[in-house]
Amino acid sequence: MAHIGVCVPDCEAAVAFYRDVLGLRVLSPPYVMAGNAIRNDMGELVSDPTMKAAIVGFDDGSDRVLEVIEYLNVDGANERAAAALTDHGLSHVGLICEDLDATRAELEGKGVEFLVSGIADVAKVRTTWFVDPWGVVFILVEKSRPERPYFSQWG
Template sequence: MITGLAHTGVCVPDCEAAVAFYRDVLGLRVLSPPYVMAGDAIRDDMGQLVSDPTMKAAIVGFDDDGDRVLEVIEYLGVAGGDQRSAAAITDYGLSHVGLICEDLDATRAHLEANGVRFLVDGVADVARVRTTWFVDPWGVVFILVEKSRPQRPYFAQWG
């Protein structure tokens, strides 16, 4: 059976630019720098999904956080589109990625100073977490979460 969450894939038009954003603006660590994946193995994996699955990929995440990472993917032989930027948060499918921070106000101020576009005007307090929402340059929606009880998972803050 399924035993954990491995990664969330983010498709971008420029892998290096995306890695720089996630590293320099969001503060994620580059766990595996951009590299090209091509050949029979990637065709066996994704050839039925993508006409040319040749890609440049990287992994970004956090120290000691195991498999919960972002896989940043640029398909080299197939053009993508920006349909996600027109998607509503209520559309079916992946809606957002949650990121934990220790000081929501300072984190939001840092991101705003770096040109990050926020989707809400301020910060909300709900179920003993503080939250605010933003979007990356490629239309992926993120929620920042500051836990009131850092030792507990975010979903167990209440009670």
Template sequence: MVVGPAHHYGVNVSDIDRSIEFYRDVLGLEVLREEQELSDHHEDLLGVDGTEGTFAVLGGNGFKFELKSISEPSTKNINAMRRPVDIGDDHFCWEVEDIDATYEELTERGVEFLGPPKSVGTVDSRVAYFYDPDGNVLELVEPGS
């Protein structure tokens, strides 16, 4: 068996309006599905009783990004406790044509980067990691030739 192409990437956020603004206005994704309430069957889907909240879907370049904000039960932000090398979700990556220009533009917009773009010889590319408003790690990559 081989799985099909990627469908979407999901991320839990603390403030869905702030996150929509970041992913739409700063990163340029398009809102594909406006914020709406989670369906009644999300308790079963997530395996957590009493799950309530909202979600929205953004996209760009053929990929969807699902933002989910859980209001019940109470949640915590685990990003402050984990390092980029810890087990679990690590990052999501977008390809860009000019990483230096993108880095400068996003820095001017207030995006916090772990550092400036760096070369990665093992994959002949340049990368830069940055944070979304909740501290989720995201990556930019400029592939080599």
């Protein structure tokens, strides 16, 4: 995986949320992408692909980042807020944390909306679910065996 794109109505506000609330680092601050290069890339997908974009993630040299995109000349809709977790398409973004109880409490203190009332234990991981202000669903995962990938905690 290289990145996950998140479309938002205000790039600066989204970067502030991901930085100040979730603790992601701003790896590339908001900048406008316009002109022939972006039209050649996306012009067949979006009537006017002029955008303000930023990259947030972890400063670990990896490609595991969120690409935050605000289309400047095309209106978007807030369909994600009405989407069900079971709808087809992108379902959620997973984040690993070391102390799920503390992380949840910190995010609740910052006003993050959680989708479940507590923390679950499933397949040797602890989980809890929340949503960002634009309807993107996240799951926080605490591994029981930190040295192993989250999907191989069991066994």
